[in-house]
Amino acid sequence: YVVKMVKICCIGAGYVGGPTMAVIALKCPSIEVAVVDISVPRINAWNSDQLPIYEPGLEEVVKQCRGKNLFFSTDVEKHVREANIVFVSVNTPTKTQGLGAGKAADLTYWESAARMIADVSKSDKIVVEKSTVPVKTAEAIEKILMHNSRGINFQILSNPEFLAEGTAINDLFKPDRVLIGGRETPEGMKAIKALKDVYAHWVPEDRILCTNLWSAEVSKLAANAFLAQRISSVNAMSALCEATGADVSQVSHAIGFDSRIGPKFLNASVGFGGSCFQKDILNLVYICECNGLPEVANYWKQVIKVNDYQKTRFVNRVVSSMFNTVSGKKIAILGFAFKKDTGDTRETPAIDVCKGLMGDKARLSIYDPQVPQEHIQRDLQMNKFDWDHPIHLQPTSPSTINQVIVASDAYEATKDSHGVCILTEWDEFKNLDYQKIYNNMQKPAFVFDGRNILDVEKLRKIGFIVYSIGKPL
Numbered sequence: 330y331v332v333k334m335v336k337i338c339c340i341g342a343g344y345v346g347g348p349t350m351a352v353i354a355l356k357c358p359s360i361e362v363a364v365v366d367i368s369v370p371r372i373n374a375w376n377s378d379q380l381p382i383y384e385p386g387l388e389e390v391v392k393q394c395r396g397k398n399l400f401f402s403t404d405v406e407k408h409v410r411e412a413n414i415v416f417v418s419v420n421t422p423t424k425t426q427g428l429g430a431g432k433a434a435d436l437t438y439w440e441s442a443a444r445m446i447a448d449v450s451k452s453d454k455i456v457v458e459k460s461t462v463p464v465k466t467a468e469a470i471e472k473i474l475m476h477n478s479r480g481i482n483f484q485i486l487s488n489p490e491f492l493a494e495g496t497a498i499n500d501l502f503k504p505d506r507v508l509i510g511g512r513e514t515p516e517g518m519k520a521i522k523a524l525k526d527v528y529a530h531w532v533p534e535d536r537i538l539c540t541n542l543w544s545a546e547v548s549k550l551a552a553n554a555f556l557a558q559r560i561s562s563v564n565a566m567s568a569l570c571e572a573t574g575a576d577v578s579q580v581s582h583a584i585g586f587d588s589r590i591g592p593k594f595l596n597a598s599v600g601f602g603g604s605c606f607q608k609d610i611l612n613l614v615y616i617c618e619c620n621g622l623p624e625v626a627n628y629w630k631q632v633i634k635v636n637d638y639q640k641t642r643f644v645n646r647v648v649s650s651m652f653n654t655v656s657g658k659k660i661a662i663l664g665f666a667f668k669k670d671t672g673d674t675r676e677t678p679a680i681d682v683c684k685g686l687m688g689d690k691a692r693l694s695i696y697d698p699q700v701p702q703e704h705i706q707r708d709l710q711m712n713k714f715d716w717d718h719p720i721h722l723q724p725t726s727p728s729t730i731n732q733v734i735v736a737s738d739a740y741e742a743t744k745d746s747h748g749v750c751i752l753t754e755w756d757e758f759k760n761l762d763y764q765k766i767y768n769n770m771q772k773p774a775f776v777f778d779g780r781n782i783l784d785v786e787k788l789r790k791i792g793f794i795v796y797s798i799g800k801p802l
């Protein structure tokens with residue numbers, strides 16, 4: 330008898346598509362995995378020694394499988410045609426124009442991928458939503474596929490991704506759960522089983538959850554909303570702590586001991602960033618509004634408002650503590666990525682903080698171990714929400730350029746500065762020679778620790794004036 334080999338194709342070789350497919354290839358040597366993208370430079374990078382994204386452990390996984398059962402290609406149509414299972418992991422950014430601008434998810438990339446699948450397919454396929462999408466997207470995709478299919482049978486599954494950047498490989502190796510939503514028909518159940526069999530190569534069965542399509546789609550939005558809400562909750566408390574003499578780390582520790590609350594994800598910060606929390610909550614808010622649920626929409630909107638408030642509060646604190654002006658002063662920015670162990674800057678709080686300080690005419694000297702200079706300059710010139718769309722940059726504003734320099738290490742960035750802002754919790758910032766930094770700074774020397782990673786006592790002994798998030802002065 331003939332053993333039918335499973336072929337997987339993933340459309341979208343980004344932060345999700347690349348690592349997820351690399352891990353599937355590693356764990357399922359009998360499955361051939363092709364990751365395709367319309368972006369030629371991105372595919373070239375995946376095929377080179379310099380992968381397009383920085384993610385601990387990723388390179389090892391890619392090196393083990395690339396060219397064996399893992400392929401990166403721009404020949405989108407060929408690989409889609411040959412696949413039994415097609416993952417779609419394209420970007421789903423916030424719309425910038427038209428109906429729902431500034432809130433709704435832009436499904437242009439998704440729709441064009443779906444139409445292409447319908448166009449090129451010659452055999453039945455399972456189409457898997459990997460991107461984060463509004464609930465009911467599967468229905469829209471079904472319509473596009475079915476009305477263009479010429480008799481081919483498509484089953485749509487929702488299989489949202491829960492990995493976090495910086496820990497993607499670990500999260501994929503040992504996921505808390507894998508979620509698969511599908512139609513509750515015999516064909517739907519068969520499709521769910523086929524995808525379950527892929528994950529079952531390495532994920533314990535009791536961690537693979539199967540639901541209907543809409544539950545899976547809503548669960549992804551719900552998970553991100555709950556996670557972001559935790560950060561806004563602890564950040565809101567940090568403001569109260571600063572006003573009262575409480576210490577937010579002690580508060581987090583104390584409430585985290587309650588097993589119903591739990592200790593993780595309670596670090597107060599300068600605000601959450603990343604490509605997804607804000608986008609997905611805005612999307613959730615929009616869906617609630619469209620479904621006639623303004624109270625629910627407003628409830629979740631508040632999570633973003635508190636996050637914006639936290640970033641503004643940080644900027645105001647820097648300016649007000651430095652005698653109400655930072656005009657012409659050199660401020661060192663340590664960390665630009667939205668969290669440690671990634672080079673990703675999408676929606677990083679550093680952008681808003683830097684723009685806020687530049688608004689007060691500060692001169693910024695920025696250092697991040699993983700973010701290249703061009704990205705920093707680009708991000709500081711871009712409008713909100715433009716980052717995930719084909720880039721139409723405004724002509725470079727000379728004042729921005731003059732106000733920002735990118736340094737090649739923390740010592741260069743802090744030299745002659747009046748203040749230092751820690752905006753990303755990179756481990757290397759914990760172990761810098763702060764005495765040396767202090768010696769080379771203007772006095773009084775200020776430190777604003779937006780991530781609460783520094784030993785405040787030690788810095789105060791050196792002579793720094795230190796501000797942390799949610800801690801007594």
Ligand code: NAD
Pocket residue numbers: 340341342343344345346365366367368371405418419420421438439441442459460461462490491492493494604605
């Ligand atoms: P990304 O921008 O890094 O990657 C998307 C890729 O899709 C890009 O390389 C783009 O060129 C490609 N693409 C767009 N349209 C295409 C088309 N028609 N054909 C072929 N390729 C196309 O995005 P990402 O961070 O990987 O996110 C993808 C999705 O996963 C989003 O919906 C996001 O919300 C979700 N998600 C992201 C994360 C994360 O940590 N980044 C985690 C979970 C879920």
Ligand code: UGA
Pocket residue numbers: 461490491492493494495553556560593594595596597598599600601602603604605606667668669
């Ligand atoms: C987040 C979720 O954690 C993932 O489960 C989800 O798959 C992903 O979004 C997504 O859908 O894109 P990610 O944004 O990569 O992952 O990173 P997180 O670790 O969640 O951090 C998000 C932001 O919150 C960062 O800016 C981080 O610094 C901040 N944060 C996190 C805090 O300020 N405090 C914390 O306690 C935790």
